[in-house]
Amino acid sequence: MDKKKRKQLEEKGFRVGSSADFLELTPEEEAYVEIRLDISSLVKAQRAKRGWTQEQLARSIGSSQSRIAKLEGGDPGISLDLMIKALLRLGTSKKQIGKLLEGELKPA
């Protein structure tokens, strides 16, 4: 239940932006957050690249616009599963996702 910690911090005014290497996170928690933020950023970038709206992407995977907005905003209440589904729908390959995690793919 480390999601609670993050949620609490956020509710107390913190903003988990593009980097989450601040206080109180173990290396593992940090890596976990990093992975999530990496992927959510890629979704945002790929969607922009395709010129899709959040609404379009949402409908195409049976989700809703608000959920995509939260996803792209790095909301902790969004599962990695949904993120991956979104990425794949945008034409991103497994390989590309791998490259992202390796650090070779800068979300253009």
Next chain:
Amino acid sequence: MDKKKRKQLEEKGFRVGSSADFLELTPEEEAYVEIRLDISSLVKAQRAKRGWTQEQLARSIGSSQSRIAKLEGGDPGISLDLMIKALLRLGTSKKQIGKLLEGELKPA
């Protein structure tokens, strides 16, 4: 909701083994399943490599043995989030996970 489809198939006798490239899956669904199976396999391999029991791994991430068993068995009812947490706890780096998805890391 494509998890249902898989669940239904499984309940009808199908076994989603190490490869899930059979009928009725769109390329995206296929990639999604592949990613999940890749990662669950890596958890199993890394745990073995460390000589940990499922019970040990489970406790160390605040989960339970049955959940780890299901995870390693590729159960659709396990989230990618839990899988990633398990992997990170086993000392797997973000980079290594990336390599796995790129296809360069054979779960030894």
Next chain:
DNA sequence: CTTGTTCATGTCAAATTAGACATATTATAT
């Protein structure tokens, strides 16, 4: 200033996933 479009934020009931627990099953010893 109004209208329309896109994205952000909050809330809800419904669905899914969570950990815990009991109980097989399997394998390996002695």
Next chain:
DNA sequence: ATATAATATGTCTAATTTGACATGAACAAG
């Protein structure tokens, strides 16, 4: 064969995540 350890499977309730919806903010076009 029996005992023991590790893993698999199934079932609870609780927590989390879900899509839907409403609404707000930001921005451009008219």
